[in-house]
Amino acid sequence: MIVTVRSGRITAIEGDPLNPATAGRVCLKGLSYADRITAADRITTPLRRRSGGAGFERVDWDSALDDIAARLERLRSESGPSSVLYYEGSGSHGALSVLSDAFWNPFGGPTRTHGDLCWPAGLEAGRLTYGANLHSHPRLTVESRFILMWGHNPAETNIHQMRLILEAQEKGAVVAVVDPRSTDTSDAADIHVQPRPGTDTALALGLANVIVEAGLHDEAYLSRHATGVGEYLARAREFPPERVGAITGIDPEGIRELALAYGRTRPALLIAGFGLQRHSHAGQTMRAVALLPALTGNVGVPGGGWQYANLASHQLRPPPLPPAPQGPPRSILAARLGRGILDCADPRIRAAWIEKANPVSQHPSTASVVRGLETLDLLVVVDQFMTDSARLAHYVLPAKSMFEQEDLVTAYWHPYLQLRRRILAPPGQVKAESEIWRLLCVRFGFETNFFAADPRETLRAMLPEGKADLLESLESEPVDPSGNGELLWRDGVFPTPSGKIEFASPEAARLWGVDPVPDYVALEEGHESARAGRHPLQLLTCKTRERIHSQFGNLEWIRQVERPRRLDIHPADARARGLSDGDAAQVWNDRGSVRVKVHLDPGIRPGVVHVIEGRCVPEDPEMNRLIGDGVTDMNFGAVFYECLVEVSKP
Amino acid sequence: MRGAGFVLDLGRCVGCGACVLGCRLSNAWPAGVSWRRIVPFNLDRRGGGPTYHLSLSCHHCERPACVNACPAGAYTKRSDGVVVLNEERCIGCRYCEMACPFDAPSYDGAAGVMTKCHLCSERIDSRLQPACVAACPTEALTFRGRNGVEREKEPVPGFSDPAGCAPSLDFIPPRRAKRSHLYERLREVLKR
Numbered sequence: 089m090i091v092t093v094r095s096g097r098i099t100a101i102e103g104d105p106l107n108p109a110t111a112g113r114v115c116l117k118g119l120s121y122a123d124r125i126t127a128a129d130r131i132t133t134p135l136r137r138r139s140g141g142a143g144f145e146r147v148d149w150d151s152a153l154d155d156i157a158a159r160l161e162r163l164r165s166e167s168g169p170s171s172v173l174y175y176e177g178s179g180s181h182g183a184l185s186v187l188s189d190a191f192w193n194p195f196g197g198p199t200r201t202h203g204d205l206c207w208p209a210g211l212e213a214g215r216l217t218y219g220a221n222l223h224s225h226p227r228l229t230v231e232s233r234f235i236l237m238w239g240h241n242p243a244e245t246n247i248h249q250m251r252l253i254l255e256a257q258e259k260g261a262v263v264a265v266v267d268p269r270s271t272d273t274s275d276a277a278d279i280h281v282q283p284r285p286g287t288d289t290a291l292a293l294g295l296a297n298v299i300v301e302a303g304l305h306d307e308a309y310l311s312r313h314a315t316g317v318g319e320y321l322a323r324a325r326e327f328p329p330e331r332v333g334a335i336t337g338i339d340p341e342g343i344r345e346l347a348l349a350y351g352r353t354r355p356a357l358l359i360a361g362f363g364l365q366r367h368s369h370a371g372q373t374m375r376a377v378a379l380l381p382a383l384t385g386n387v388g389v390p391g392g393g394w395q396y397a398n399l400a401s402h403q404l405r406p407p408p409l410p411p412a413p414q415g416p417p418r419s420i421l422a423a424r425l426g427r428g429i430l431d432c433a434d435p436r437i438r439a440a441w442i443e444k445a446n447p448v449s450q451h452p453s454t455a456s457v458v459r460g461l462e463t464l465d466l467l468v469v470v471d472q473f474m475t476d477s478a479r480l481a482h483y484v485l486p487a488k489s490m491f492e493q494e495d496l497v498t499a500y501w502h503p504y505l506q507l508r509r510r511i512l513a514p515p516g517q518v519k520a521e522s523e524i525w526r527l528l529c530v531r532f533g534f535e536t537n538f539f540a541a542d543p544r545e546t547l548r549a550m551l552p553e554g555k556a557d558l559l560e561s562l563e564s565e566p567v568d569p570s571g572n573g574e575l576l577w578r579d580g581v582f583p584t585p586s587g588k589i590e591f592a593s594p595e596a597a598r599l600w601g602v603d604p605v606p607d608y609v610a611l612e613e614g615h616e617s618a619r620a621g622r623h624p625l626q627l628l629t630c631k632t633r634e635r636i637h638s639q640f641g642n643l644e645w646i647r648q649v650e651r652p653r654r655l656d657i658h659p660a661d662a663r664a665r666g667l668s669d670g671d672a673a674q675v676w677n678d679r680g681s682v683r684v685k686v687h688l689d690p691g692i693r694p695g696v697v698h699v700i701e702g703r704c705v706p707e708d709p710e711m712n713r714l715i716g717d718g719v720t721d722m723n724f725g726a727v728f729y730e731c732l733v734e735v736s737k738p
Numbered sequence: 739m740r741g742a743g744f745v746l747d748l749g750r751c752v753g754c755g756a757c758v759l760g761c762r763l764s765n766a767w768p769a770g771v772s773w774r775r776i777v778p779f780n781l782d783r784r785g786g787g788p789t790y791h792l793s794l795s796c797h798h799c800e801r802p803a804c805v806n807a808c809p810a811g812a813y814t815k816r817s818d819g820v821v822v823l824n825e826e827r828c829i830g831c832r833y834c835e836m837a838c839p840f841d842a843p844s845y846d847g848a849a850g851v852m853t854k855c856h857l858c859s860e861r862i863d864s865r866l867q868p869a870c871v872a873a874c875p876t877e878a879l880t881f882r883g884r885n886g887v888e889r890e891k892e893p894v895p896g897f898s899d900p901a902g903c904a905p906s907l908d909f910i911p912p913r914r915a916k917r918s919h920l921y922e923r924l925r926e927v928l929k930r
Contacts, residue, residue, distance in 0.1 A: 101763060102872070113875040119759035243752035247875040254750050254876055257914050272752040275788035278915040633754050644769050645762065649755035649776065690783045 089118055091491065093511050098122040098491075106565040109226045109502035110248045116649060117636060123645035125489050125512065130472055132516025135484040144484065149517060149527070152483055157531035159466050160195075160439065167435035169196030170418045175425070177445025178206070179639055180472070180487065182495030182508060183550055185444070187522045189409050190538040191529050197413035199437055201422040203724020205450060210365040210396050212600075212723035213374030216593045217382075219583030221397040224390070225574040226502050230256045231391030234353035236264045236346075238377055239288065240361030243272035244633045246501060249359075250276075256391075262353060264346060266291065269628065269656070269698055270691025281346055282693040283336035284615050285626045285729055286367045290608040292376035294332030295347040296324040296383055304351030306385025313580040314382055316592025316605065323605045335608065337693070351384055355392030363630060367730035369609050371722025375596065376606035382589045388577040400503035400570035404496060404550040409538055423726035424717040426456025430463065439466035443487075443521060448476035449638040449703040452715040452726050455680060470521060473642055476703065486518040493520040494543050496550065496562075504566035507547075507559065600722045613716065613730045615695065623677045623732035625661065629701035629711045641704030653708055654687035656698040657735065662688055665735055674738045675699070677731070680713035683738060697735060701728070741819010742857060742884045743798050743906025744871070748894070748921070749913055750878035753778055753791030760873025761795070764858065771844045773855040774870055779896030785924040788917050792896055793879055795870065796821060796842035796855035797905030804854075807837030812852075818884045819906060820857045828852050839901045857881075882908060895928050 092100035101119050105112035124130075134152040135144035163171050174192055176185060192198050214221040229235070229252040242249040254276065257263050264279035265271075266288070274280040283291050299305055300321060310317050329340035329347075336343075350356055358381045365374050378394050386392030420428025425447050429437045440461065451457045461467055461480045469481040478484045492514040497506050514520065519527075526539040540546050544559065551558045552569055561567050584590050592604040610616045615626065634650040635641045641650065655673055667673055669688045674681055675697070684699055692698060699711050718727040753776045761767075761774045774795040781789050798821045805813040805821065812827035813834065823834075823843070828851040834843045835852065843852045858868035862881070866872070871881045894909045912918045 099763075099766075110875075114756065114873065115875060116754055116756040116759050119756060119763055119873065122759075122763050243754070247752070247754050247756070250752060251876045262915070270783070270787065270789075272789070272791075275790070276749070276752070276914075276917060278917075280916075645759055648762075648772065649758050688782065691787060691789075 089114055091511055096512065098125060104566065107502070107504060109504070111251065113248065113251070115247045116633060116646070117640055120640055120643050120645045121489075121491070123643045124640070125491060126515070127643055129474065129642060130515065131474060131484060131486040132518050133486060134517065137482045149519070152485065153524075153527050153531060156466070156468055156483055157528055161532070163438050163465065164196065167438055170199045171435040171438045172198040173200075173420070173429065173437050173440040174198040175201050175422075175440060175445060175447065176443045177450075179444040179446070179636070180490055181444055182490070182497055183404050183547060184493065184495050184522050184543055186406055186409070187539065187546065188443070188525055189412070191525045191532075191534065193410045193412045194529075194534040195532070197417045198441070199418045199420060199432065201425065201428070202419045203422045203719070205422060205726045205728075207362045207365065207397065207725070208723035209370035209720035209725040210360065210362060210374045213365070213371045213378055214394075214396050216584070216596045217375055217378045217590055218394070218577070221399045222570075222572060222576050223395045223398045224393055224576045226252055228390050228574060229253060229357060230259060232256050232261050232355055232357040233391065234262050234264070234350060234356035236266070236350055236356065236358045237273060237277075238266045238358065238360045239364030240265075240359050241267065241271045241273045241630065243276070245361070245631050247633065249501065262349060264349065268693040268696045269630070270689070279346060279349065281338050281342050283338055284693070285628060285696060286369070286611040286614045287336040287608070288364055289369065289373045289376045289606055290327060290332050290335040291338070291343070292373070292380060293324050293327035293606070293608065294329055294336070294343050295350065295380060296320075297327045297332070298329060298344050298347035299351040299383060300324055302348060302351060304348070305383050309385035310383070313387075313582070314589040314591055315586045316590055319605045320379065320591035323607060327608070350380070354384070354386065355389045356381070356384060356386050357392055357395065358386070359395040363628070363729060365720065365725060366728040367611055368718050368720060368727050369611065370720040370725060370727075371596070371600060372602055372606040372609070375593070379589075379591055379606075382591070387589065388575065388580055390575055393576065397500050398503060399500065400568060400572055401498040401505040403505065403552045403569045404498065405552065407538070407546045407549045410535055421719060421724055423452065423719050423724060425451050426453055426458070426460040427717055429460030430456065438464060440464055441468045442477055443470040446471070446475040446477045446638045448480065450712065452712050452728060453679070453717040454710055454713040456717065470524065475638060485524060486516065488514050488518055488520045492518065493522070494547070496547050503568040503570055503572070505558070505562065505569045506566045507562035596722070602721055611730050612718070613732050617732070619732050623734045625695060625697045625733050625735060627675070627711070627714060627731040627733045628696060628698045628729050629715070630698060632700045632702070635702045635704060637702045638704045641702065641708065651700070653684065653700050655684040655735065656687050656689040656692050658692050658694040658696075659688045659690055660694050661697070661735070662686060666737055667735070672738050673735050675714065675733050675735050677714050677733045679716065682709045682711060682713055684709045697733065740800060740884065741798060741815070741906055742862070743819065743882055743908065744795070744868075745880045745882045745908045745910065746793055747878045747880070747910040748790050749910065749917060750876045751791045751793055752876060752878075753793075754875060756873045756875050757793050757870035757879050761855070761870045764869030767844070767853060768846060768848060771846050771853055773844060773853070777896065780924060785920060785927040787920050788912070790912070790921070793870070794840065794907075796857070797840055797903070797907040798857055799906060800904035801902065803837040803839065803901055803903050804834035804843055807833045809833060816859070820859050822856045822859055823852060823854045825849070825851045825853060839899070839903065840905065892925070895924055
């Protein structure tokens with residue numbers, strides 16, 4: 089982004105024309121930073137909960153940090169360092185976030201979290217299958233002749249990718265979308281199939297079945313660059329279109345058509361969305377889908393292949409830090425944060441420090457998260473705004489914005505490392521998080537040398553080996569630090585145990601106890617489960633272009649363009665429940681009940697309902713109250729899209 | 739010859755709203771004012787879909803109702819077709835707001851005057867794109883100079899010209915396979 093500032097206010101925000109992934113454009117959230125930086129509700133001083141619990145009062149930094157430090161010290165001596173939970177999310181994240189360990193390491197190691205809410209199952213599936221999560225440069229998208237987007241909606245979640253897809257389509261590429269909902273992406277597509285949520289493994293194996301039956305698999309490529317193909321083909325044979333049709337609820341003819349179109353057209357690009365892996369068998373689903381580009385010989389081909397995550401820019405090393413305590417830290421599941429806090433014993437968790445995160449809004453099982461945080465003797469939340477989580481805190485410390493401290497940021501679609509310049513002074517009493525950590529270190533008598541006066545010193549130490557001059561290059565343009573080049577996997581060599589693409593993954597079986605070859609397993613909370621008798625509708629809570637989860641929705645600029653959060657429900661499902669467009673409805677299951685207005689959506693698959701996720705302002709529905717705190721089969725993800733509900737009149 | 743105006747590619751606009759905020763950032767309109775908005779059409783998916791989005795602002799009409807309605811002479815139509823409002827002459831009577839069938843003039847209550855898209859006339863005079871066009875991530879919204887080619891003659895569902903103002907906004911209909919087919923079917927459905 090190129091940002092112009094005049095007298096402390098942002099007057100222009102443009103995309104960097106030197107970034108070929110974005111073509112010099114910025115999404116609406118990027119543009120809304122002009123509002124966000126100076127928003128009237130931005131927190132600019134430390135706040136302390138009033139005694140008696142009602143509301144907050146302003147407090148100066150010294151009083152706040154003296155008291156917080158004294159209370160942390162008391163907890164540490166009474167119950168040990170792991171009686172304190174440190175939880176950081178990824179909101180407003182930068183490389184300098186790692187400096188929190190300059191405090192926590194000498195503190196003795198807090199309880200931490202593992203896994204995340206976003207995409208870990210897909211990452212692990214990609215790693216097990218291809219050895220690394222990398223893909224070709226986004227600009228090769230336009231060379232594709234067939235683009236299959238699976239559980240992916242870039243019209244909402246990656247507008248820059250949408251531009252490339254539309255461009256490819258205008259050059260003649262066929263675009264197909266697999267999504268139970270109709271979206272602006274599926275509306276642009278030539279083919280749209282709408283499976284039942286959670287049945288994608290069966291659909292992927294069904295496509296493989298048709299592709300192999302028709303002889304469209306690339307035997308020469310497979311014999312050189314893949315292992316476990318025989319076992320996989322045997323599995324695919326168990327999934328003829330008729331069986332897959334019964335599981336997925338898609339007409340078998342539609343399965344055949346999609347498979348043949350994908351199998352016959354090269355180069356074909358398969359892009360998987362994160363939503364595809366938010367259920368309990370997600371890792372195996374992602375393995376099944378990720379293998380299709382390999383089966384058809386599309387890997388290493390310009391305009392073809394597999395796209396889920398591109399970690400090419402994730403090359404930073406940790407800066408010098410004090411030694412971590414011996415042994416692994418105590419850790420609780422991020423996906424099960426509330427229960428984790430409540431269940432921890434010896435010592436129990438008595439305090440939490442939450443940074444760059446809003447778990448009350450964003451974690452599944454809201455009730456347990458609130459209960460967990462309410463039991464604490466001390467809750468410190470660092471944030472720019474008064475979030476649902478901050479409201480429960482004893483102290484809310486103001487966080488900097490991304491324009492107020494120099495930092496390095498990595499990406500997960502394009503390969504570029506980027507330098508974020510400091511272009512504004514933090515407003516009011518706001519301090520960068522690294523400065524908050526330094527001040528705590530001072531109070532505890534810990535070493536403060538790790539906090540360089542100029543953050544650039546720390547950033548330089550984090551650059552990849554031998555690339556210390558990269559910072560200066562980054563001042564003028566984004567840099568791909570990986571040296572991988574534009575086209576990935578051209579040589580057909582993969583950093584897996586076998587050096588090949590693993591159709592059967594012994595490592596998956598060993599690490600996660602799953603079948604080495606992906607198999608379809610019905611969801612515990614799916615359409616065939618016992619629960620479906622009482623709660624027959626599958627709830628999806630998908631992302632939207634106007635927000636990143638619980639961020640941005642408070643801004644007046646965003647509210648001007650934002651759509652209301654309503655329950656998208658098929659007219660037939662609504663009619664069966666006596667509901668019309670605009671009615672208030674109760675969405676409920678045994679975990680809770682949420683009131684939302686009905687929006688009749690003839691484009692959504694019957695049996696599926698949808699509400700946009702991300703609770704930011706009090707009038708947003710708390711859909712996460714209805715969602716369980718289950719965990720994915722691989723890598724500790726959350727299962728947001730495995731949630732059965734019923735909808736009725738209030 | 740028609741004057742300058744916007745061109746919207748219905749197959750490329752996904753309604754993201756970056757044009758709205760790009761305009762707001764460049765032209766610094768205050769809260770409560772809106773020079774551009776996204777109007778989704780066919781959310782109920784008549785004809786099977788698609789839903790598409792109209793990014794609308796002032797259309798810099800050939801026969802602008804605002805110009806005729808203004809008792810203060812605050813509006814002028816430039817030789818290149820751009821309809822500009824001189825806020826200093828505006829008396830805040832809001833007649834233009836009533837006359838314009840497109841809700842283009844937007845009242846700034848704090849300043850007591852109307853405000854409106856001026857097609858970033860200063861930017862286009864220095865050969866820059868209007869701010870909304872520069873902000874469009876999918877390049878769906880473009881700018882057509884007064885010598886630009888006219889595109890779509892057929893009426894676009896969701897958009898009409900009830901007062902005969904002859905808006906200078908042009909549309910490019912969806913061109914590709916299924917979407918184009920559904921779009922044509924929607925037209926048929928709406929004609930019936």
